[in-house]
Amino acid sequence: MTRDTPARSTFILTLDCPNRPGIVAGISTRLFELGANIADAQQYDDTGQDRFFMRVVFDIAAADGLAGRLEAEIGALAAQFAMRWTLSDTARPARVLLLVSKFDHCLVDLLYRWRIGELAIAPVGIVSNHPRTLHADVDFHGIPFHHLPVTPQTRAAQEEEIWQLVQSTGTELVVLARYMQILSDGLARKLAGRCINIHHSFLPGFKGARPYHQAFERGVKLIGATAHYVTGDLDEGPIIEQDVERISHADTPEDLIRKGRDIERRVLARAVRIHVERRALPNGRKTVVFGH
Known part of the structure; x- marks a missing residue:
């Protein structure tokens, strides 16, 4: 990273919810709209329980109040899909x-x-x-x-x-x-x-x-x-x-x-x-x- 490169923050989003079409598309679209870059994404369908699990690592331009804004945006999406979710800043142990x-x-x-x-x-x-x-x-x-x-x-x-x-x-x-x-x-x-x-x-x-x-x-x-x-x-x-x-x-x-x-x-x-x-x-x- 050079002196002129904007600082970026890395977050980990985890979620699980009832399985249905459109979950991955909804998450990736929302992160794209926020200006985030997805670095890693893993998912699992528990067909026996009909439940979907996902972990997404993404980075985004650092800004004041970023975590709160992300939580609000992801929270709205989570309500749509009835998700249980967590959002973690990797810079904070x-x-x-x-x-x-x-x-x-x-x-x-x-x-x-x-x-x-x-x-x-x-x-x-x-x-x-x-x-x-x-x-x-x-x-x-x-x-x-x-x-x-x-x-x-x-x-x-x-x-x-x-x-x-x-x-x-x-x-x-x-x-x-x-x-x-x-x-x-x-x-x-x-x-x-x-x-x-x-x-x-x-x-x-x-x-x-x-x-x-x-x-x-x-x-x-x-x-x-x-x-x-x-x-x-x-x-x-x-x-x-x-x-x-x-x-x-x-x-x-x-x-x-x-x-x-x-x-x-x-x-x-x-x-x-x-x-x-x-x-x-x-x-x-x-x-x-x-x-x-």
Whole structure:
């Protein structure tokens, strides 16, 4: 870009709506009329549900009040097609609250990827039910740390503190980076579609506690990890990303845990990236995940 080239802003539009003719034409025409250039567009027809999904990346001449004008124009089109939609400015990283318990390998990996610019996130806080001394070797890079211990008797009050943090920091995504506490139905509903958990198992198998030990007892040949959106149903939220690794009869439960840590951090990082790039669209109990 030269000094005389007008600055341009890049946005991501995602939408889903009942399937009908004219949706793609309506979107592309409206963006053309606004002076936008479509850089990438992906779509999916769920024929079983008769529902249409789309993700569009476009750039447009930067201007004061641009986001508001785009929202008004796209909102009018959305009403015509009964769309659920989001519009994101790629220049603004997602505000993320990170929750962790004893195991911090996923947290450390996310912080590293954020620090080198691989993840477009802005960490606004780290919450743990354990004291900061447990993570004394981890550099939090000045991110505020909140020790919020929890017991069965104090769970409601502790979750209210988490919710207050979400609101006060403008959190857009909560990441359970091996946060080994089950969120209540109430908090899960408040965070619907914006809370990601990493489960140290290839769901739907081996749900709940000690999944690697469960896998060892069954003599599995593959272990894996699953990143999913949190719902009130334990470990049954819409899946965003998964991965596996082959093991053998010679592997002990400790070997499975060691290998599993590497899978967990990779899968969670990919899921966070998918979410902040608006590539995961909810579809009932499933997700539509557009290409990398």
